[in-house]
Amino acid sequence: MLRISRLTDYATVILAALARSPVPQMTAASLAARTRIAPPTVSKLLKQLHRAGLVASTRGLHGGYQLAKGADDISAAAILDALEGPLALTECSSRESQCDIEGHCRVSRAWQGVNGAIRRSLQDVTLAQLAGLENEPTRLPVLEQEVKFIATRTRGAS
C-alpha cells in the first residue's frame, strides 16, 4: 500500500551515494558503478534531479554531478516531488472533471488531510538521514514490528 516508485527509490540511493562520497563530484557512470543501477537509468534520474535543482552539474570533460545543497537541506519530500511531482493521494485533486461520483469530494477532502500529514512527515526526513550520515540508527525498536508485519505479506500490488 502506498508505494513509492522504484525510480524514486533509486534516486534516493543515488543521492545517498553522492552524499556519502568523499569527493564532491561524481559522474553518472561512476554513480552507476557504485550503486549497481543501470547506467542509462542513473543518467535519466540525475537529469531529473538536476531539473528539480537537487543536484548541480558540470558539463564537458571532467564534468559530473554534485549535490546542490547540503544533505541536511534536502528532504525526502523534495526528492519525491522531483521524481513523481506534487501528486495528491487521490486523483480528484488534480483532475476535477470526472468527479461525477456522489460523496466523492467529501471523502477526497478527508484524504487530503491524511495527505498533508504524510507530506509533513516526509519534509522532516532529510537526505542525510536516508544516507545514514547521522550516527543514529534508522531502525528503531518501535519500527521493527512494523517492518516485520509488512514483510510478512509478499507480492507487490500498489
Next chain:
Amino acid sequence: MLRISRLTDYATVILAALARSPVPQMTAASLAARTRIAPPTVSKLLKQLHRAGLVASTRGLHGGYQLAKGADDISAAAILDALEGPLALTECSSRESQCDIEGHCRVSRAWQGVNGAIRRSLQDVTLAQLAGLENEPTRLPVLEQEVKFIATRTRGAS
C-alpha cells in the same frame, strides 16, 4: 506522489455511502446508482471488502450489504489493507532477492520509518470521518503531532 489507487478511493466512497445510508442494508446495484460508480466495479469492490471483513453480506432475494462494524471502528488503514494489501513504501521489504544495490537497504530501512508513520496516521482516520459523519475536521492536531513525533524518532539524534 504517493497516490492511492482509484479502486481504493472508490471503496471508501462506497463504504461512506453505506455508512450514511438511513437503511442499514443496500444492494450492490443501489450502491452503484448512489455513487455513480459502474456496477461491476462496485460488486468487485464489495466482494473484496466482504473478504476483508469490513462489510457483511446477505445472499439471496432481498440480500445486500451492510457495514460489518460501526463506522467508527473501521479505519482508513483497514480499507487500504483490504484493497491493496499491507504493502510497504519500498519494494525491498517484500522482495529481497534483487537487493544488489549498494546502500539500498540502508535507505530502504529509513523509508520504513516513514511508512510506519503513515500507517499510524491512517489508523487514526475512521470511516465515520471519511464519510463526514463526524463534525470533526479530518485533519486532526493529534494526528499531525503523532506523525511529527515519529519522524523525529526516525531521524534519531539531529
Next chain:
DNA sequence: CTTAAAGAGGACTAAAATAGTCCCCTATGC
C-alpha cells in the same frame, strides 16, 4: 581546432500494474 568525455533532451519500446467487464455458480424468498 580537433577530439574525447561528459551532460541534456527527448523519442521510443517493453513490461507490469491497474481498472474494468463478463460469465457461471450458489443462496434465498416468494
Next chain:
DNA sequence: GCATAGGGGACTATTTTAGTCCTCTTTAAG
C-alpha cells in the same frame, strides 16, 4: 422453480512505469 441477490474468478484493455537509445551541446586537453 424462478427471479433476485451475492461469490468467485477468468479474461481483456488501458494506463503507468521502467528502461534503452540516439542525437546534440559543452568543455578541457592535446
